[in-house]
Amino acid sequence: MTAAVATGERARLWSHPELGLHAFVDASGSVGLGTSDQDWAALVPLVEVTATGHGRLWSGERFIETAIGDRLAYRGHETAKDAHRERTTIRLADPVTELAADVVLETVAGAAFLRARVRLVNEGGAPLRLESVTTLTLGGITDADGGPEGLTLHWADNDWLAECRWRKAAFREQVVPLSRSAHGHEGRGCFERSSQGSWSTGRHLPVGALTDRDGGAWLWQIESSAGWRFETGEREGAAYVALFGPDDAHHQWHHTLAPGEEFHTVSAALVRVEEGGLDAAFGRLTDHRRALRRDHPDHRALPVIYNDYMNTLMGDPTTEKLMPLIEAAGAAGAEVFVIDAGWYDDDAQGWWDAVGAWEPARGRFPGGIKEVLDAVRAHGMTPGLWLEPEVVGVRSPLARALPPEAFFRRGGIRVTEHGRHHLDLRHPAARAHLDAVVDRLAGAWGVGYLKLDYNINIGPGTENGAESPGAGLLGHHRAHLDWMAAVLDRHPGLVLENCGSGGLRMDYAQLAVAQLQSTSDQQDLLRYPPIAAAAATAVTPEQAAVWAYPQPHHTLDEIAFTLAGALLGRIHLSGFLDRMNPDQFALVRSALDVYKDIRPEIAEAHPFWPLGLPGWDDAWIAQGLRGRESTFVTVWRRGPADGASRELTIAHLRGAQLQPSVLHPAAFDGTARWNAAEGKLTVSLPRPDTAVVLRLR
Structure with missing residues (x-):
């Protein structure tokens, strides 16, 4: 037990110097998280809980100011340290319901980020039906003038083919001043974003930020595949942020805690920087x-991946079609070759609603699929396969062979979505089925890469007995993550790619286990740049799989353009490389050679955006990576508008004497000029729909 440090009428329980953040307890036992110079009234209770029969003290759209949160009182805290992390647990209890809350705050020495989660235990004698629980709350966020007027709110919309679209608005545009002094209350509303159903990022990223005019930023991330929500609003003249997993109002989640039972929230992370704005904050995240x-x-090796799907075979692989692609991909320098959807399809009615057994299609591979996998290895590449493990097609024999309890159900009826049923991986039969599939592919077949896709939104979840759909979804996803981890325990060299129709399940519950993330299914090479450039807001660069699909009918400019977008992330190469002329093929190979040269730095670099986060229709887009030895910048020019040159600010290199070098394309006919005194890079791209990748060191 560590002692509290008294500060007037408050006692300081815990501090994070890099964040400038403190947990305080007041004379009544209430605990709040905030900065040292903030009024106590602006802080939010450290844990906010709604339960049936125990709602909010001020009704509205906000899920703070709850009756239980107001009553939760401090009863101790403790800190444990190891060589890498410090973990503080603050213990609270509600005297009415006898609900205990253990708030775990985890930090890394010298790092400006915090990870939080909450454990709830029913220490009373009666069941308690939970309806919402915060993972983390923070109050007292202000600008330099001590109010919220100078704050800017940032969030990201997400959709199929249109991922990572960042937007911003003045805080006061979303949370207007309401003359609290005239009414005696805050407003009933807030700014909120949330997920819907089983695509965790089908609507928005679980990431948001508040920035001030002086370069300070608060940035947060919720780590959940099964429902999340954040809200921000005004409390006592300052902004607050509350981070949630699933709740009843938005996700049909409620959870009954019987006496003695416990519940663990999803985790969330918080970052604060005092200068550098979003670029610096995303570096810390x-x-x-x-x-x-x-x-x-895989996080260090970053092998080049060829995948036969995008703009190429599109789910129609055969031995005849694959063999020339395998030879060409190996000659170009690919190191993994993935056979995507369709390899199991021997059904005249189509494979979409018949998947589930994951056996190779004899009609597609007359000599057996092993012949193709052996060819991949013979050309120096690791073989990979596409898999959609959580679904079973309605026409699949598995839909009848597995017990009803192995599938998602609501109201006692098996859920069907887009011709598929959904497995519940808490059921031993569902898990045994998938274990047998993966052990066959990764074991007997020697497959070293699995692309795990997820192409349906199954809705709020599954009802297993008396549980709510949202609780069923959370239970399944926790079992799914456990299954993935167990697969990697058995096959430690296997690489798992996380895909959800592109980037529709792009969260760090999944990405803490999977090695890569598909960033999009976008097939238009001119629409991909804003996704590729902003992908590092959602995923580390070395996990961000970006499609590059050069084609023999493309011009050299188009081939260079599509390749450029993947060079600062993970290359997902596709296209009919076997049909290219020598100049086209040489351009592809040269891009892969560049990637292999710079990839050791990608694995440790921090992202930044010299032109700011991209807009969907921006003519000029720029993405940078700041490494230990080099800074890399990709610049795209789309369309004829806005002239042939653009000035980029690269503040961290101001004063450095350097000469920009062109990495890609080798036949670059534009210019890149560096102004050391101002930290400005001026790039000219004389033709529209072209791109360049530069190194500055």
């Missing part, structure tokens, strides 16, 4: 993401 995820050699 990148550090957290790297510290959070399961260690795997």
Whole structure:
């Protein structure tokens, strides 16, 4: 037990110097999280809970100011340290319901990020039906003038083919002043974003930020595949943020805690920087993401991946079609070759609603699929396969062979969505089925890469007995993550790619286990740049799989353009490379050679955006990576508008004497000029729909 430090009428329980953040307890036992110079009234109770029969003290759209949160009182705290982390647990209890809350705040020495989660225990004698629980609350966020007027709110919309679309608005445009002094209350509303159903990022990223005019930023991330929500609003003249997993109002989640039972919330992370704005904050969040995820050699090796799907075979692989692609991909320098959807399809009615057994299609591979996998290895590449493990097609024999309890059900009826049923991986038969599939593919077949896709939104979840759908979804996803981890325990060299129709399940519950994330299914090479450039806001660069699909009918400019977008992330190469002329093929190979040269730095670099986060229709887009030895910048020019040159600010290199070098394309006919005194890089791209990748060191 560590002692509290008294500060007037408050006692300081815990501090994070890099964040400038403190947990305080007042004379009544209420605990709040905030900065040292903030009024106590602006803080939010450290844990906010709604339960049936115990709602909010001020009714509205906000899920703070709850009756239980107001009553939760301090009863102790403790800190444990190891060589890498410090973990503080603050213990609270509600005297009415006898609900105990243990708030775990985890930090890394010298790092400006915090990870939080909450454990609830029913210590009373009666069941308690939970309806919402915060993972983390923070109050007292202000600008330099001590109010919220100078704050800017940032969030990201997400959709199929249109991922990572960042937007911003003045805080006061979303949370207007309401003359609290005239009414005696705050407003009933807030700014909120949330998920819907089983695509965790089908609507928005679980990431948001508040920035001030002086370069300060608060940035947060919720780590949940099964429902999340954040809200921000005004409390006592300052902004607050509350981070949630699933709740009843938005996700049909409620959870009954019987006496003695416990519930663990999803985790969330918080970053604060005092200067550097979003670029600096996303750099710190990148550090957290790297510290959070399961260690795997893929994060350091970053092999080049060829996948036969996008704009190429599109789910129609055969031995005849694959063999020339395998030879060409190996000659170009690919190191993994993935056979995507369709390899199991021997059904005249189509494979979409018949999947589930994951056996190779004899009609597609007359000599057996092993012949193709052996050819991949013979050309120096690791073979990979596409899999959609959580679904079973309605026409699949598995839909009848597995017990009803192995599938998602609501109201006692098996859920069907887009011709598929959904497995509940808490059921031993569902898990045994998938274990047998993966052990066959990764074991007997020697497959070293699995692309795990997820192409349906199954809705709020499944009802297993008396549980709510949202609780069923959370239970399934926790079992799914446990299954993935167990697969990697049995096959430690196997690489798992996380895909959800592109980037529709792009969260760090998944990405703490999976090695890569598909960023999009976008097939238009001119629409991909804003997704590729902003992908590092959602995922570390070395996990961000970006499609590059050069084609023999493309011009050299188009080939260079599509390749450029993947060079600062993970290359997902596709296209009919076997049909290219020598100049086209040489351009592809040269891009892969560049990537192999710079990839050791990508694995440790921090992202930044010299032109700011991209807009969907921006003519000029720029993405940078700041490494230990080099700074890399990709610049795209789309369309004829806005002239042939653009000035980029690269503040961290101001004063450095350097000469920009062109990495890609080799036949670059534009210019890149550096102004050391101002930290300005001026790039000219004389033709529209072209791109360049530069190194500055």
